[in-house]
Amino acid sequence: MRAVVIERLGGAEVLQLKELERPQPGPGEVLVQVVCAGVNPADWKCREGYLGAFLDYRFPFVLGFDLAGTVVALGEGVDDLPLGSRVFAQSDVGAGKWGSYAEYACVSRASLVAMPENLDFAAAAAVPTPALAAWTGLLEEGALRPGQTVLVHGGGSAVGGFAIQFARCAGARIATTCSADNAGQAKASGAELAIDYRAGDIHGALRRWAPEGVDLVLDCIGGGSLPNGLDLLRPGGALVAILTLAPGDAGPDHAEAARRGLRTAVAYSRMPSGELLGRIASLLAAGRVRPPALDLLPLSDVASAHDRLQHGHARRKQVLQVAG
Structure with a gap:
């Protein structure tokens, strides 16, 4: 799979687009084919090492807290999600696992929520964190x-x-x-x-x-x-x-x-966050809450998205198009 990885902590120059082996879901996990990944200020802080008190970095490391995509495989103990379901979630990157800047991500079932039907993947990826x-x-x-x-x-x-x-x-x-x-x-x-x-x-x-x-x-x-x-x-x-x-x-x-x-x-966000995100999804589905305006960028432009956020130049939410 294509993924944006870091091999060390540092500035936006450490972000690299590479090929990695597709992960396999473990017990209680779901493999999601990521269509869009939200970019948050926490991402560049994670890249520079400010989350060191919360997680152990194991390189190569895939960044990204937020994702929207489709279910493609289920881990042991998960039997309530049909394959192909459209879902969104916070990734498990906060637990030191690979995040959402990749074509596939394993996510705790307790974090996944069905996407509101009135949102597309980009809008859904802009929501969780x-x-x-x-x-x-x-x-x-x-x-x-x-x-x-x-x-x-x-x-x-x-x-x-x-x-x-x-x-x-x-x-x-x-x-x-x-x-x-x-x-x-x-x-x-x-x-x-x-x-x-x-x-x-x-x-x-x-x-x-x-x-x-x-x-x-x-x-x-x-x-x-x-x-x-x-x-x-x-x-x-x-x-x-x-x-x-x-x-x-x-x-x-x-x-x-x-x-x-x-x-x-x-x-701060508590993980897993699916129960609370589900309540937010209900408000989105009812039109009572709207996602932010966004800029949709190709995955290869991740460094630009980080720079905009880090230096205060992002006027809209930054979202990466991971899959077509």
Whole structure:
């Protein structure tokens, strides 16, 4: 099979398109013929070694967290998926196994979900990691409830876009920070207030919208890009940061939050993630949530996709066309 592999950690130059032996599914696994693979910021961080605390790299290593494709073989103990089923999932790369940048991938049955019929493979591949991160941060760690107020910091990102839509579905009132170019889409997705983080006074605008502060701040960007985020919360509020794995990103100030009687948490996708992704698939199938706009690139352009994400030049979700 064709696959993008790395033989060592490093920059985008370590990405190589090679021929590898097709994997065989083990017990509880499914072999998926990958049609499209989503590209996430976690991918370039994985490539550079920032996931070393979470997994053992065994070279050659195939990157890629997200995939959409068809079932072609079943491992021992799996008998509930017809061959040819259209599925999407997070890969098992977070467990140190080969990921989705390949023509075939073995995936835990517990992670696989039937693709909504109203999505094509590219759209489905754009969903798992950002949607799961947004749901976990907003609804699990953030415990957002109907009628509450939330600030989604980074509403123009894939994670932020899903967070706005999930908050709308949860019956919350939503403000977001984003670029002026993304304000229209953020409001169409459910945000009442869109603050231009480049030119606007985030604290002033938010206090005019929610004078006592908001119930929840979901930081989808990190890296100190939301200074004094705790000041935006009402008494008893919560600040939840999406795990970035970026070097030097210390995350929320947990001690200061506790001193003020506020709550903080760091959100990340839990694996296997099929049960939660199934709930998200239901919202997608009903048209209540939409996948992000995307750029579809050939597998050979993977280095370009990584560079765009790493250096902040990706205006849309990056997805790789693995099979025709």
